[in-house]
Amino acid sequence: MDLARTEVAEAVPRKGRARSVAVRLGLVAAPVVFFGLFFAYPVAAIVARGLKVDGVWQFGRLADVLGESDIRHVLWFTTWQALASTALTLLIALPGAYVFARFDFPGKQVLRAVVTVPFVLPTVVVGTAFLALVGRGGLLDELWGVRLDTTVWAILLAHVFFNYAVVVRTVGGLWSQLDPRQEEAARMLGASPLKAWRQVTLPALAPAVAAAALMVFLFTFTSFGVVQILGGPTFSTLEVEIYRQTSEIFDLSTAAVLTIIQFLAVGAILAVHAWTVRRRESALRLVDASVTARRPRGAGQWALLAGVLAVIVVLLLLPLAVLVQRSLDAPDFGYYRALTSADGGVFLVAPIEAIGNSLQYAVVATLIAVLIGGLAAAALTRRDAGRFVRGFDALLMLPLGVSAVTVGFGFLIALDEPPLDLRSTWILVPLAQALVGVPFVVRTMLPVLRAVDQRLREAASVLGASPWRVWREVDLPMVRRALLIAAGFAFAVSLGEFGATVFIARPDNPTLPVAVARLLGRAGELNYGQAMALSTVLMVVCAVALLVLERLRTDRTGEF
């Protein structure tokens, strides 16, 4: 195989090679400019605001801040709760990954979409759902007098709720493509089921499990809304502390130090993640997912299926159902009808208009994310992509791990002068949302693009096709579905983005999650009911988007 490739490569004239470098630069340029302008620059601006006094960097603050016992406590809590959340998520979700990968059962597609809904819901909604479940007067309180709202358990369970889909999709996706006959062969040669699994399946699966674990760790390490709502004043993660220091205490230098610490930690997590992803792309014999799943056989397998379904019902569907139930807790859909009136006083417009705003923002954000993410993925796939470009892969993930409040404040202070005076324009919101969407586009597109046989591209260009034409004729037909899925994910994630949006959305144009948060911040039953109704609307929109995606699913659709 490699031999053949070298031959083709040598057949490509020098001129072609130089051109290919040019193309690669061109592809990388757009994402670099985008991230430079809308991520690195604003974040650097807000960090500099905190750490630069009279033009001199005060790096000594790092040691000062780390010396404070409160801050060390926050770091410690951030780390251990992330470890505990990750372990708990793996424990609960891995059986789910197995069931989704290997079993065929009615409603599987719908269920796979439904378990993904929490992942794209904004954390305010998740926090509220959990409060309605485990808080005072919540369902558990009413049934058994159990309240978890001031304990760390509420946080851990909410994290499982959030990240269940990450494990099911990342691990389950690969698991469904592993040829079960390999394990069966080992069994035939006399290995016990456990040994066969440990020696055949586990090694193949391990990188995917590691990648999923790292993603869950990343998301829980930087957890914001869940901890803020469920943690009360006693529990604080690094991200919550950055928010408090910036937004409430106004200690920008401490916030800047914490931002740098989080940045380094996230960078390290991503570096390890990139490494495991690359290992996973090593040759595995993969088969079509549709041939590996079958009906469960025997009592054990049925019990496993039932157990997983029970967990999904209790842990994932119940909180969502509580939201729906509370939204209906007024006669004649009263809370839903109230959404259409502007008299509530919380907004200048009827809350229902937030739905229109959200959809418009999300469409624009999706376009940007697909454009930027698509270009980045195309650049990263190229076989001649060097080490630098591959490092870029991890860089594109950074926005997922950098505090949204940092990005939001950064936007406010950095993008306020011509030619980039975007502060009072609506484009700011989709730009911030696209930052979070791009990583999903890249991660969805990359495996598919990498699976396209390079020889096809080379053959086409030897035959004289321009790079654009090569892409159109070779790549596009193969990745069209992946592109749609990437777009769908970017769309759902944009809809749910809260942290940065809340800082930059204009009061007369709130998005759905922002409207929910503002309704929750007001006293009165009607406001609470409307918040529940609006959350339910958001949930339904996300669920529909994800169901459509399930229909489009291809065999190799990346990690999410």
Next chain:
Amino acid sequence: MSITKKAKATVFAVGFGLVALPALAACGSSDSDGGSDSGSGGGSKTVTLVSHNSWAVSKSVLAAFEKQSGYKVKVLEDGDAGQAVNKAILTKDNPQGDVFFGVDNTLLSRALDNELFQSYEPKGSDLILPEYRADQDQHRVTPIDTGDICVNYDKAYFSEHKLTPPTSYDDLVKPAYKDLLVTENASTSSPGLGFLLGTAAKYGDDGWQDYWKKLKANGVKVVDGWEQAYNEEFSGSAGGKKAKADRPLVVSYASSPPAEVIYGDPKPTTAPTGVAAGTCFRQVEYAGLLSNAENAAGGKALLDFMLTKTFQDDMPLNMFVYPVREAAQVPEEFVKYGPQAKNPETMDPAKIADNRDDWVKSWTSLVLK
């Protein structure tokens, strides 16, 4: 040669596309807004008020101002009081509006030290009650309203338990009131901070920590925000009753009992809650003309308007605060159920400025850790 040129062209095209995209979008946005944006050119007829999300005014009153002054008022509500101030400070070189309303005496120094405001003495300043005046030599801020942060009690609870409600800070640490009080986090909530400052004013720089140790031993509960404390933990509020709340004492405002009456459904004949008169800290809210205001003339007109009798009379029932102007009308319910405290604790903003951060820090490690 031609190749490198092409490469440059590609890079340029892509780069340009990116820069052009937001620019185009920016054009699109001002089109769709019908040019009402306070953009560069035609902004002079729009005056923009930046405030926190408790800002409220009657539509008719605002319309009267717009008609009489010829300015259209645009309001930007920016999160809670602290966040709004911080955001305004961060964007002060290129502010989002012309006037900022909603910085209170606990945060005043932060705004002044950061040069958030420019000097302007609005018409009617001479009618402001003397005790609320501040920054008299430079007139960077103008007091607009005032309110008292006080412990509220649930009348039903205390009559059921045949217990006298507390009336002073000293009462709150007595065993009779063990596990009854809920307050807010002083680092994240403005009533929480007000309550802390009230105890500091009462017991002094050295004594307040001891007081809080006793309060903690007496089972005070701390939650993050006013919403949670009042609507979920306090048994006397309409929300708390629904949530089966179990704390009959809460740190809130003197105007909360009248609010329970005015927003009651059905309207109760008397307030279900009362105020512990000896536990009050006085808050004053200020407005000012932002340093780099684009429409300074409009901003001045708006500040003048906020001191008119029309606005001051309208304010109480919209924002649940008291007017600062002499002889402004106070609604009947306020007089009946939430009179202003006779001798509230107060503190000089300069003293707050010097101590706030340290006190909050010690309070946090003392009470939360």
